[in-house]
Amino acid sequence: GQQVMQIPQYQHVQEGEDFTTYCNSSTTLSNIQWYKQRPGGHPVFLIQLVKSGEVKKQKRLTFQFGEAKKNSSLHITATQTTDVGTYFCAGEEEGAQKLVFGQGTRLTINP
Amino acid sequence: ETGVTQSPTHLIKTRGQQVTLRCSSQSGHNTVSWYQQALGQGPQFIFQYYREEENGRGNFPPRFSGLQFPNYSSELNVNALELDDSALYLCASSLLRENNSPLHFGNGTRLTVT
Numbered sequence: 001g002q003q004v005m006q007i008p009q010y011q012h013v014q015e016g017e018d019f020t021t022y023c024n025s026s027t028t029l030s031n032i033q034w035y036k037q038r039p040g041g042h043p044v045f046l047i048q049l050v051k052s053g054e055v056k057k058q059k060r061l062t063f064q065f066g067e068a069k070k071n072s073s074l075h076i077t078a079t080q081t082t083d084v085g086t087y088f089c090a091g092e093e094e095g096a097q098k099l100v101f102g103q104g105t106r107l108t109i110n111p
Numbered sequence: 112e113t114g115v116t117q118s119p120t121h122l123i124k125t126r127g128q129q130v131t132l133r134c135s136s137q138s139g140h141n142t143v144s145w146y147q148q149a150l151g152q153g154p155q156f157i158f159q160y161y162r163e164e165e166n167g168r169g170n171f172p173p174r175f176s177g178l179q180f181p182n183y184s185s186e187l188n189v190n191a192l193e194l195d196d197s198a199l200y201l202c203a204s205s206l207l208r209e210n211n212s213p214l215h216f217g218n219g220t221r222l223t224v225t
Contacts, residue, residue, distance in 0.1 A: 045213040088153055097167035101153035
């Protein structure tokens with residue numbers, strides 16, 4: 001079945017450093033979504049990418065969808081303490097009617 | 112706009128018992144998905160309901176079952192509880208998934224099986 005893998009599992013940075021998490025799917029995706037889960041909270045939708053090679057930005061966050069629509073990345077520039085949390089990618093195959101989540105990358109920040 | 116609400120927030124059950132978790136979807140949403148999230152893991156898809164019918168299922172045994180009601184609220188039932196069922200159960204509502212609409216999660220129900 002479809003599998004979605006994320007690396008790294010954990011990342012600790014100094015405040016102000018950049019952060020990147022990578023997501024790879026075993027199958028071609030119709031779309032990929034990114035979610036953020038704060039400690040003790042629930043996943044919150046950040047963004048969706050649909051087109052091959054698509055790049056979207058939200059302030060300091062840059063999201064990219066690979067040309068083959070099997071991988072994606074999230075890059076945060078100049079991290080802030082408010083960026084702490086676990087970032088999940090979630091991919092959906094065409095017509096699959098289910099969103100498969102990666103295991104997440106947990107970001108911690110030293111102020 | 113009313114968000115997704117889940118009840119109860121916490122629950123402790125004994126192995127072999129049965130449990131029912133409830134979810135009210137966000138207003139305007141017609142689809143409900145249930146996920147199981149073990150500690151330190153990503154959410155695992157259990158199933159999805161649309162128009163009161165199951166519309167997609169993950170790799171969970173039949174003792175995990177669900178319902179969706181005409182008002183789009185939903186229940187997750189788990190029979191014959193096992194210790195490994197201890198997890199955070201998340202409900203998420205959306206518009207019908209074919210439009211790739213994002214999931215809006217509730218705060219979850221923390222289930223502990225002893």
